[in-house]
Amino acid sequence: MNHAFDIVIVGAGPAGLAAACAAAESGQRVAVLDDTPWLGGQIWRGEQSRPQLSQAQRWIERFRRSGATLLDRTSAIACPQPGVLLAEHPDEPREIHWQRLILATGAREMFLPFPGWTLPGIVGPGGLQALVKNGWPVDGKRIVVAGSGLLLLAVADGLKKHGAKIVSVSEQAPWSRVLGFGPALLSHPGKMLQGAGIKLRLLGVPYRCGVWPVKAEGDEQVRRVTLTDGRNTWTEDCDLFACGFNLVPNVELPLALGCALSDGFVRVNEWQAASVENVYCAGEPTGIGGVDCALVEGRIAGCAAGDRHAPAKALFAKRACWHRFRAALARAFALRPELKSLAADDTLICRCEDVTLGRMKQFNGWRDAKLQSRCGMGPCQGRVCGAAAKFILGRGMESVRPPVFPARVSSLITSGTSASNPNPNQTTT
Amino acid sequence: MPANPIQLRVNGKSVLVSAGTVLAAAIAQAGVTKFRRAVTGGPRGPLCGMGICMECRVTINGQTQCRSCQTLCEEGMEMRTDE
Amino acid sequence: MSQTRDIIIVGAGIVGVACAMECARGGLKVLVLDRGPIGGGTTAAGMGHIVVMDDSEAQFALTHYSRSLWHELRPQLPEDIEIEVCGTLWVAADDEEMAEVHRKAKNYGQRGVRVEVLNSADLEKAEPNLRRGLAGGLRVVEDFVIYPPCAARHFLEQARKHGAEVRTGVHVKALRSDGSVLLADGSSISAGRCVNAAGPWSPALTPGLPVRKRKGHLVITDRHPGFVHHQIVELGYLKSAHSTGRDSVAFNIQPRKTGQMLIGSSRQFDADDLTVDQAILDRMLKRAIEYLPALGRLSAIRAWTGHRAATPDKLPLIGPSTVSDRIWLATGHEGLGITTSPGTGRLLADLLLGRKTEIPSAPYAPARFANGGAHHE
Known part of the structure; x- marks a missing residue:
């Protein structure tokens, strides 16, 4: 089915919702597509059905009143021609025509290989949080949380509320760096309070810095995790191991559209405009800055895409402030070099095709390794091993190919016609 | 027992879940930890929980290689993991 | 560095490396050059279908001959070729x-x-x-069906065992009529002969090829x-x-x-x-x-x-070009390069070494086209 809009936003997380609200104020026809059945993206998952965060509620409510159309369960998979996105939907392929496009594709967790990392029960902290919001049972489960980033604390807190027993929370960054993050927190009172509140509730749960996992063991699922602080090594028993190392931006769709990257992030100008004409980008794909950074970037992108430059400009100072926070975040939680050698040569790096790190290292570059070892050729399309290889070996995915996500063969076929109906009968929430 | 439960089947076993439950969670509620067998045979379960990693692929209503973490449960669904 | 190189093969696609394998086995000193990874061009893009075709007598002869060579090779092919x-x-x-x-x-x-x-x-x-x-x-x-990039790597490993040298990441600009190869950085590498096995890019290196x-x-x-x-x-x-x-x-x-x-x-x-x-x-x-x-x-x-x-007649160009007997060709295989690579390598080596070929080579001779060996620049 064909759908035509003035401004199309990909992603219904904080950046996408803020962009949609701002864009809709211009009076143009605005649509947001998201591959999930819910609003709020991964970070605000569950807020629609079980509200907890007032900030999320405000934006979801604002979006609902904005007049923007929501195309949910709609996964953008290809850019068959300029001005058109091809998307998969459970019922039918969708062709979405746009005049301006705002990419708010968010981020995913970074996973690093270590012996045992493929065992069931080892889940990304954010991923586990998302699953728990949608019914994954953790009541009474012993959970070890490790990796890096502010997310670890928030997730541990959330899991605890769902009845999990948090064994420990281990941040790989050293105390000195994490404490150095303090000034950034101080300049953002909201963040600081949020952080403090979480810590209070976590009383009784060890939160350690400078500690990282080296091994997981179990038969058919994880049973034990071995951690180290670089001097001592010890083992903790668990039923689940939530482990992730910061976030990596979802830049596959921007790349498919031809957007230029800079240091792995989508390059944007002051209006959040990417290198491709009429394409904007906001939130994590431009730099990992968290919810508030995404919101302000989304609003700027939405205003700019609607040709409302004054209100966009009014937000520049606020954005600059969050960009400082973003830079502080990157410094505080920079990954330690020891993490590059967690995986042994016989540790799998590509989980889709079961390729070991040793096998991958036999070849010169990402493409050579891919062709010869099948590394990155599976259905995750290199999203997991590509990010890991980039960190460990300094090489990673070089290009994307359609579909941007695995999709039914029939979803790759376009109608071959242009958008004929300017007022399609989508459902508006 | 959840209110307004949805009934579905995981590996032939009947499971009742509440509305808003994703398939991956229903599988976990059924006590299944192994979602699929990897290429070299190892057991796997969800990793990213966000539709990216493809580790949670199961057979849904006869269709193989479906992500279970992004799909909401519907009445009468039939799910199979690699056993 | 050897000054007595017999042959430079430009292109480490499956055709080039099959030629390298056969030439090295025949005792020639071989150098293989490619700008990208082994089998990273058409070889990586293709299906890997080993098929006997009968559109023409010559097509049948080469595909049938090659398929039988593939079957001979089978016992020694590593598992990742996925036969x-x-x-x-x-x-x-x-x-x-x-x-x-x-x-x-x-x-x-x-x-x-x-x-x-x-x-x-x-x-x-x-x-x-x-x-x-x-x-x-x-x-x-x-x-049958194979996974071509790994087959290319295997052929190259065989060539190496017989002394062939391989350099990837080398951008070749032209093959010259004295048998040397001009690189993009302006330097050149000399040899007795050079072989253009650059597939779709072969006319860029040897202008005028009917490819x-x-x-x-x-x-x-x-x-x-x-x-x-x-x-x-x-x-x-x-x-x-x-x-x-x-x-x-x-x-x-x-x-x-x-x-x-x-x-x-x-x-x-x-x-x-x-x-x-x-x-x-x-x-x-x-x-x-x-x-x-x-x-x-x-x-x-x-x-x-x-x-x-x-090529215009859907048959490859295998043998000396018409412009110089020091520029040879192994290109123009269209959709059958994976199938016909072993036969191509064998034919090219037989011709270079003056051995009797197992199937007639004339149908694939570049000389069948007026511009079969490219025109002069």
């Missing part, structure tokens, strides 16, 4: 195509190629996912083992693939050893870019779903394109 002896199933949609099945069956049968004619019911049984009501098919039993880029599209699915059991090709393929005219698509599907389905095919001239052409993809996939209605539900994970090196 799957699934056979080819040529599918006839109607009586006209069924007549072609019988013609092919006779032609192949007379030449010792194992084939089986399938009627409509046999076909249903052999491939239950094909649509009902097809007329029948021809199973070419000993055709044109012919773009193709492929789509690969996630692992759905058992969806089809043969490399299935519509006989209509003969009408579309072998016309030299406009853009064409044909139903062609390959079951990989991994359980993945590789879906083709398309052919386009004058499309030098590598972007996926949605209009062609639409036609190609619609065609495939016409034959396999359930295919639409499988999970597709990647679509890509590549360029074949096409």
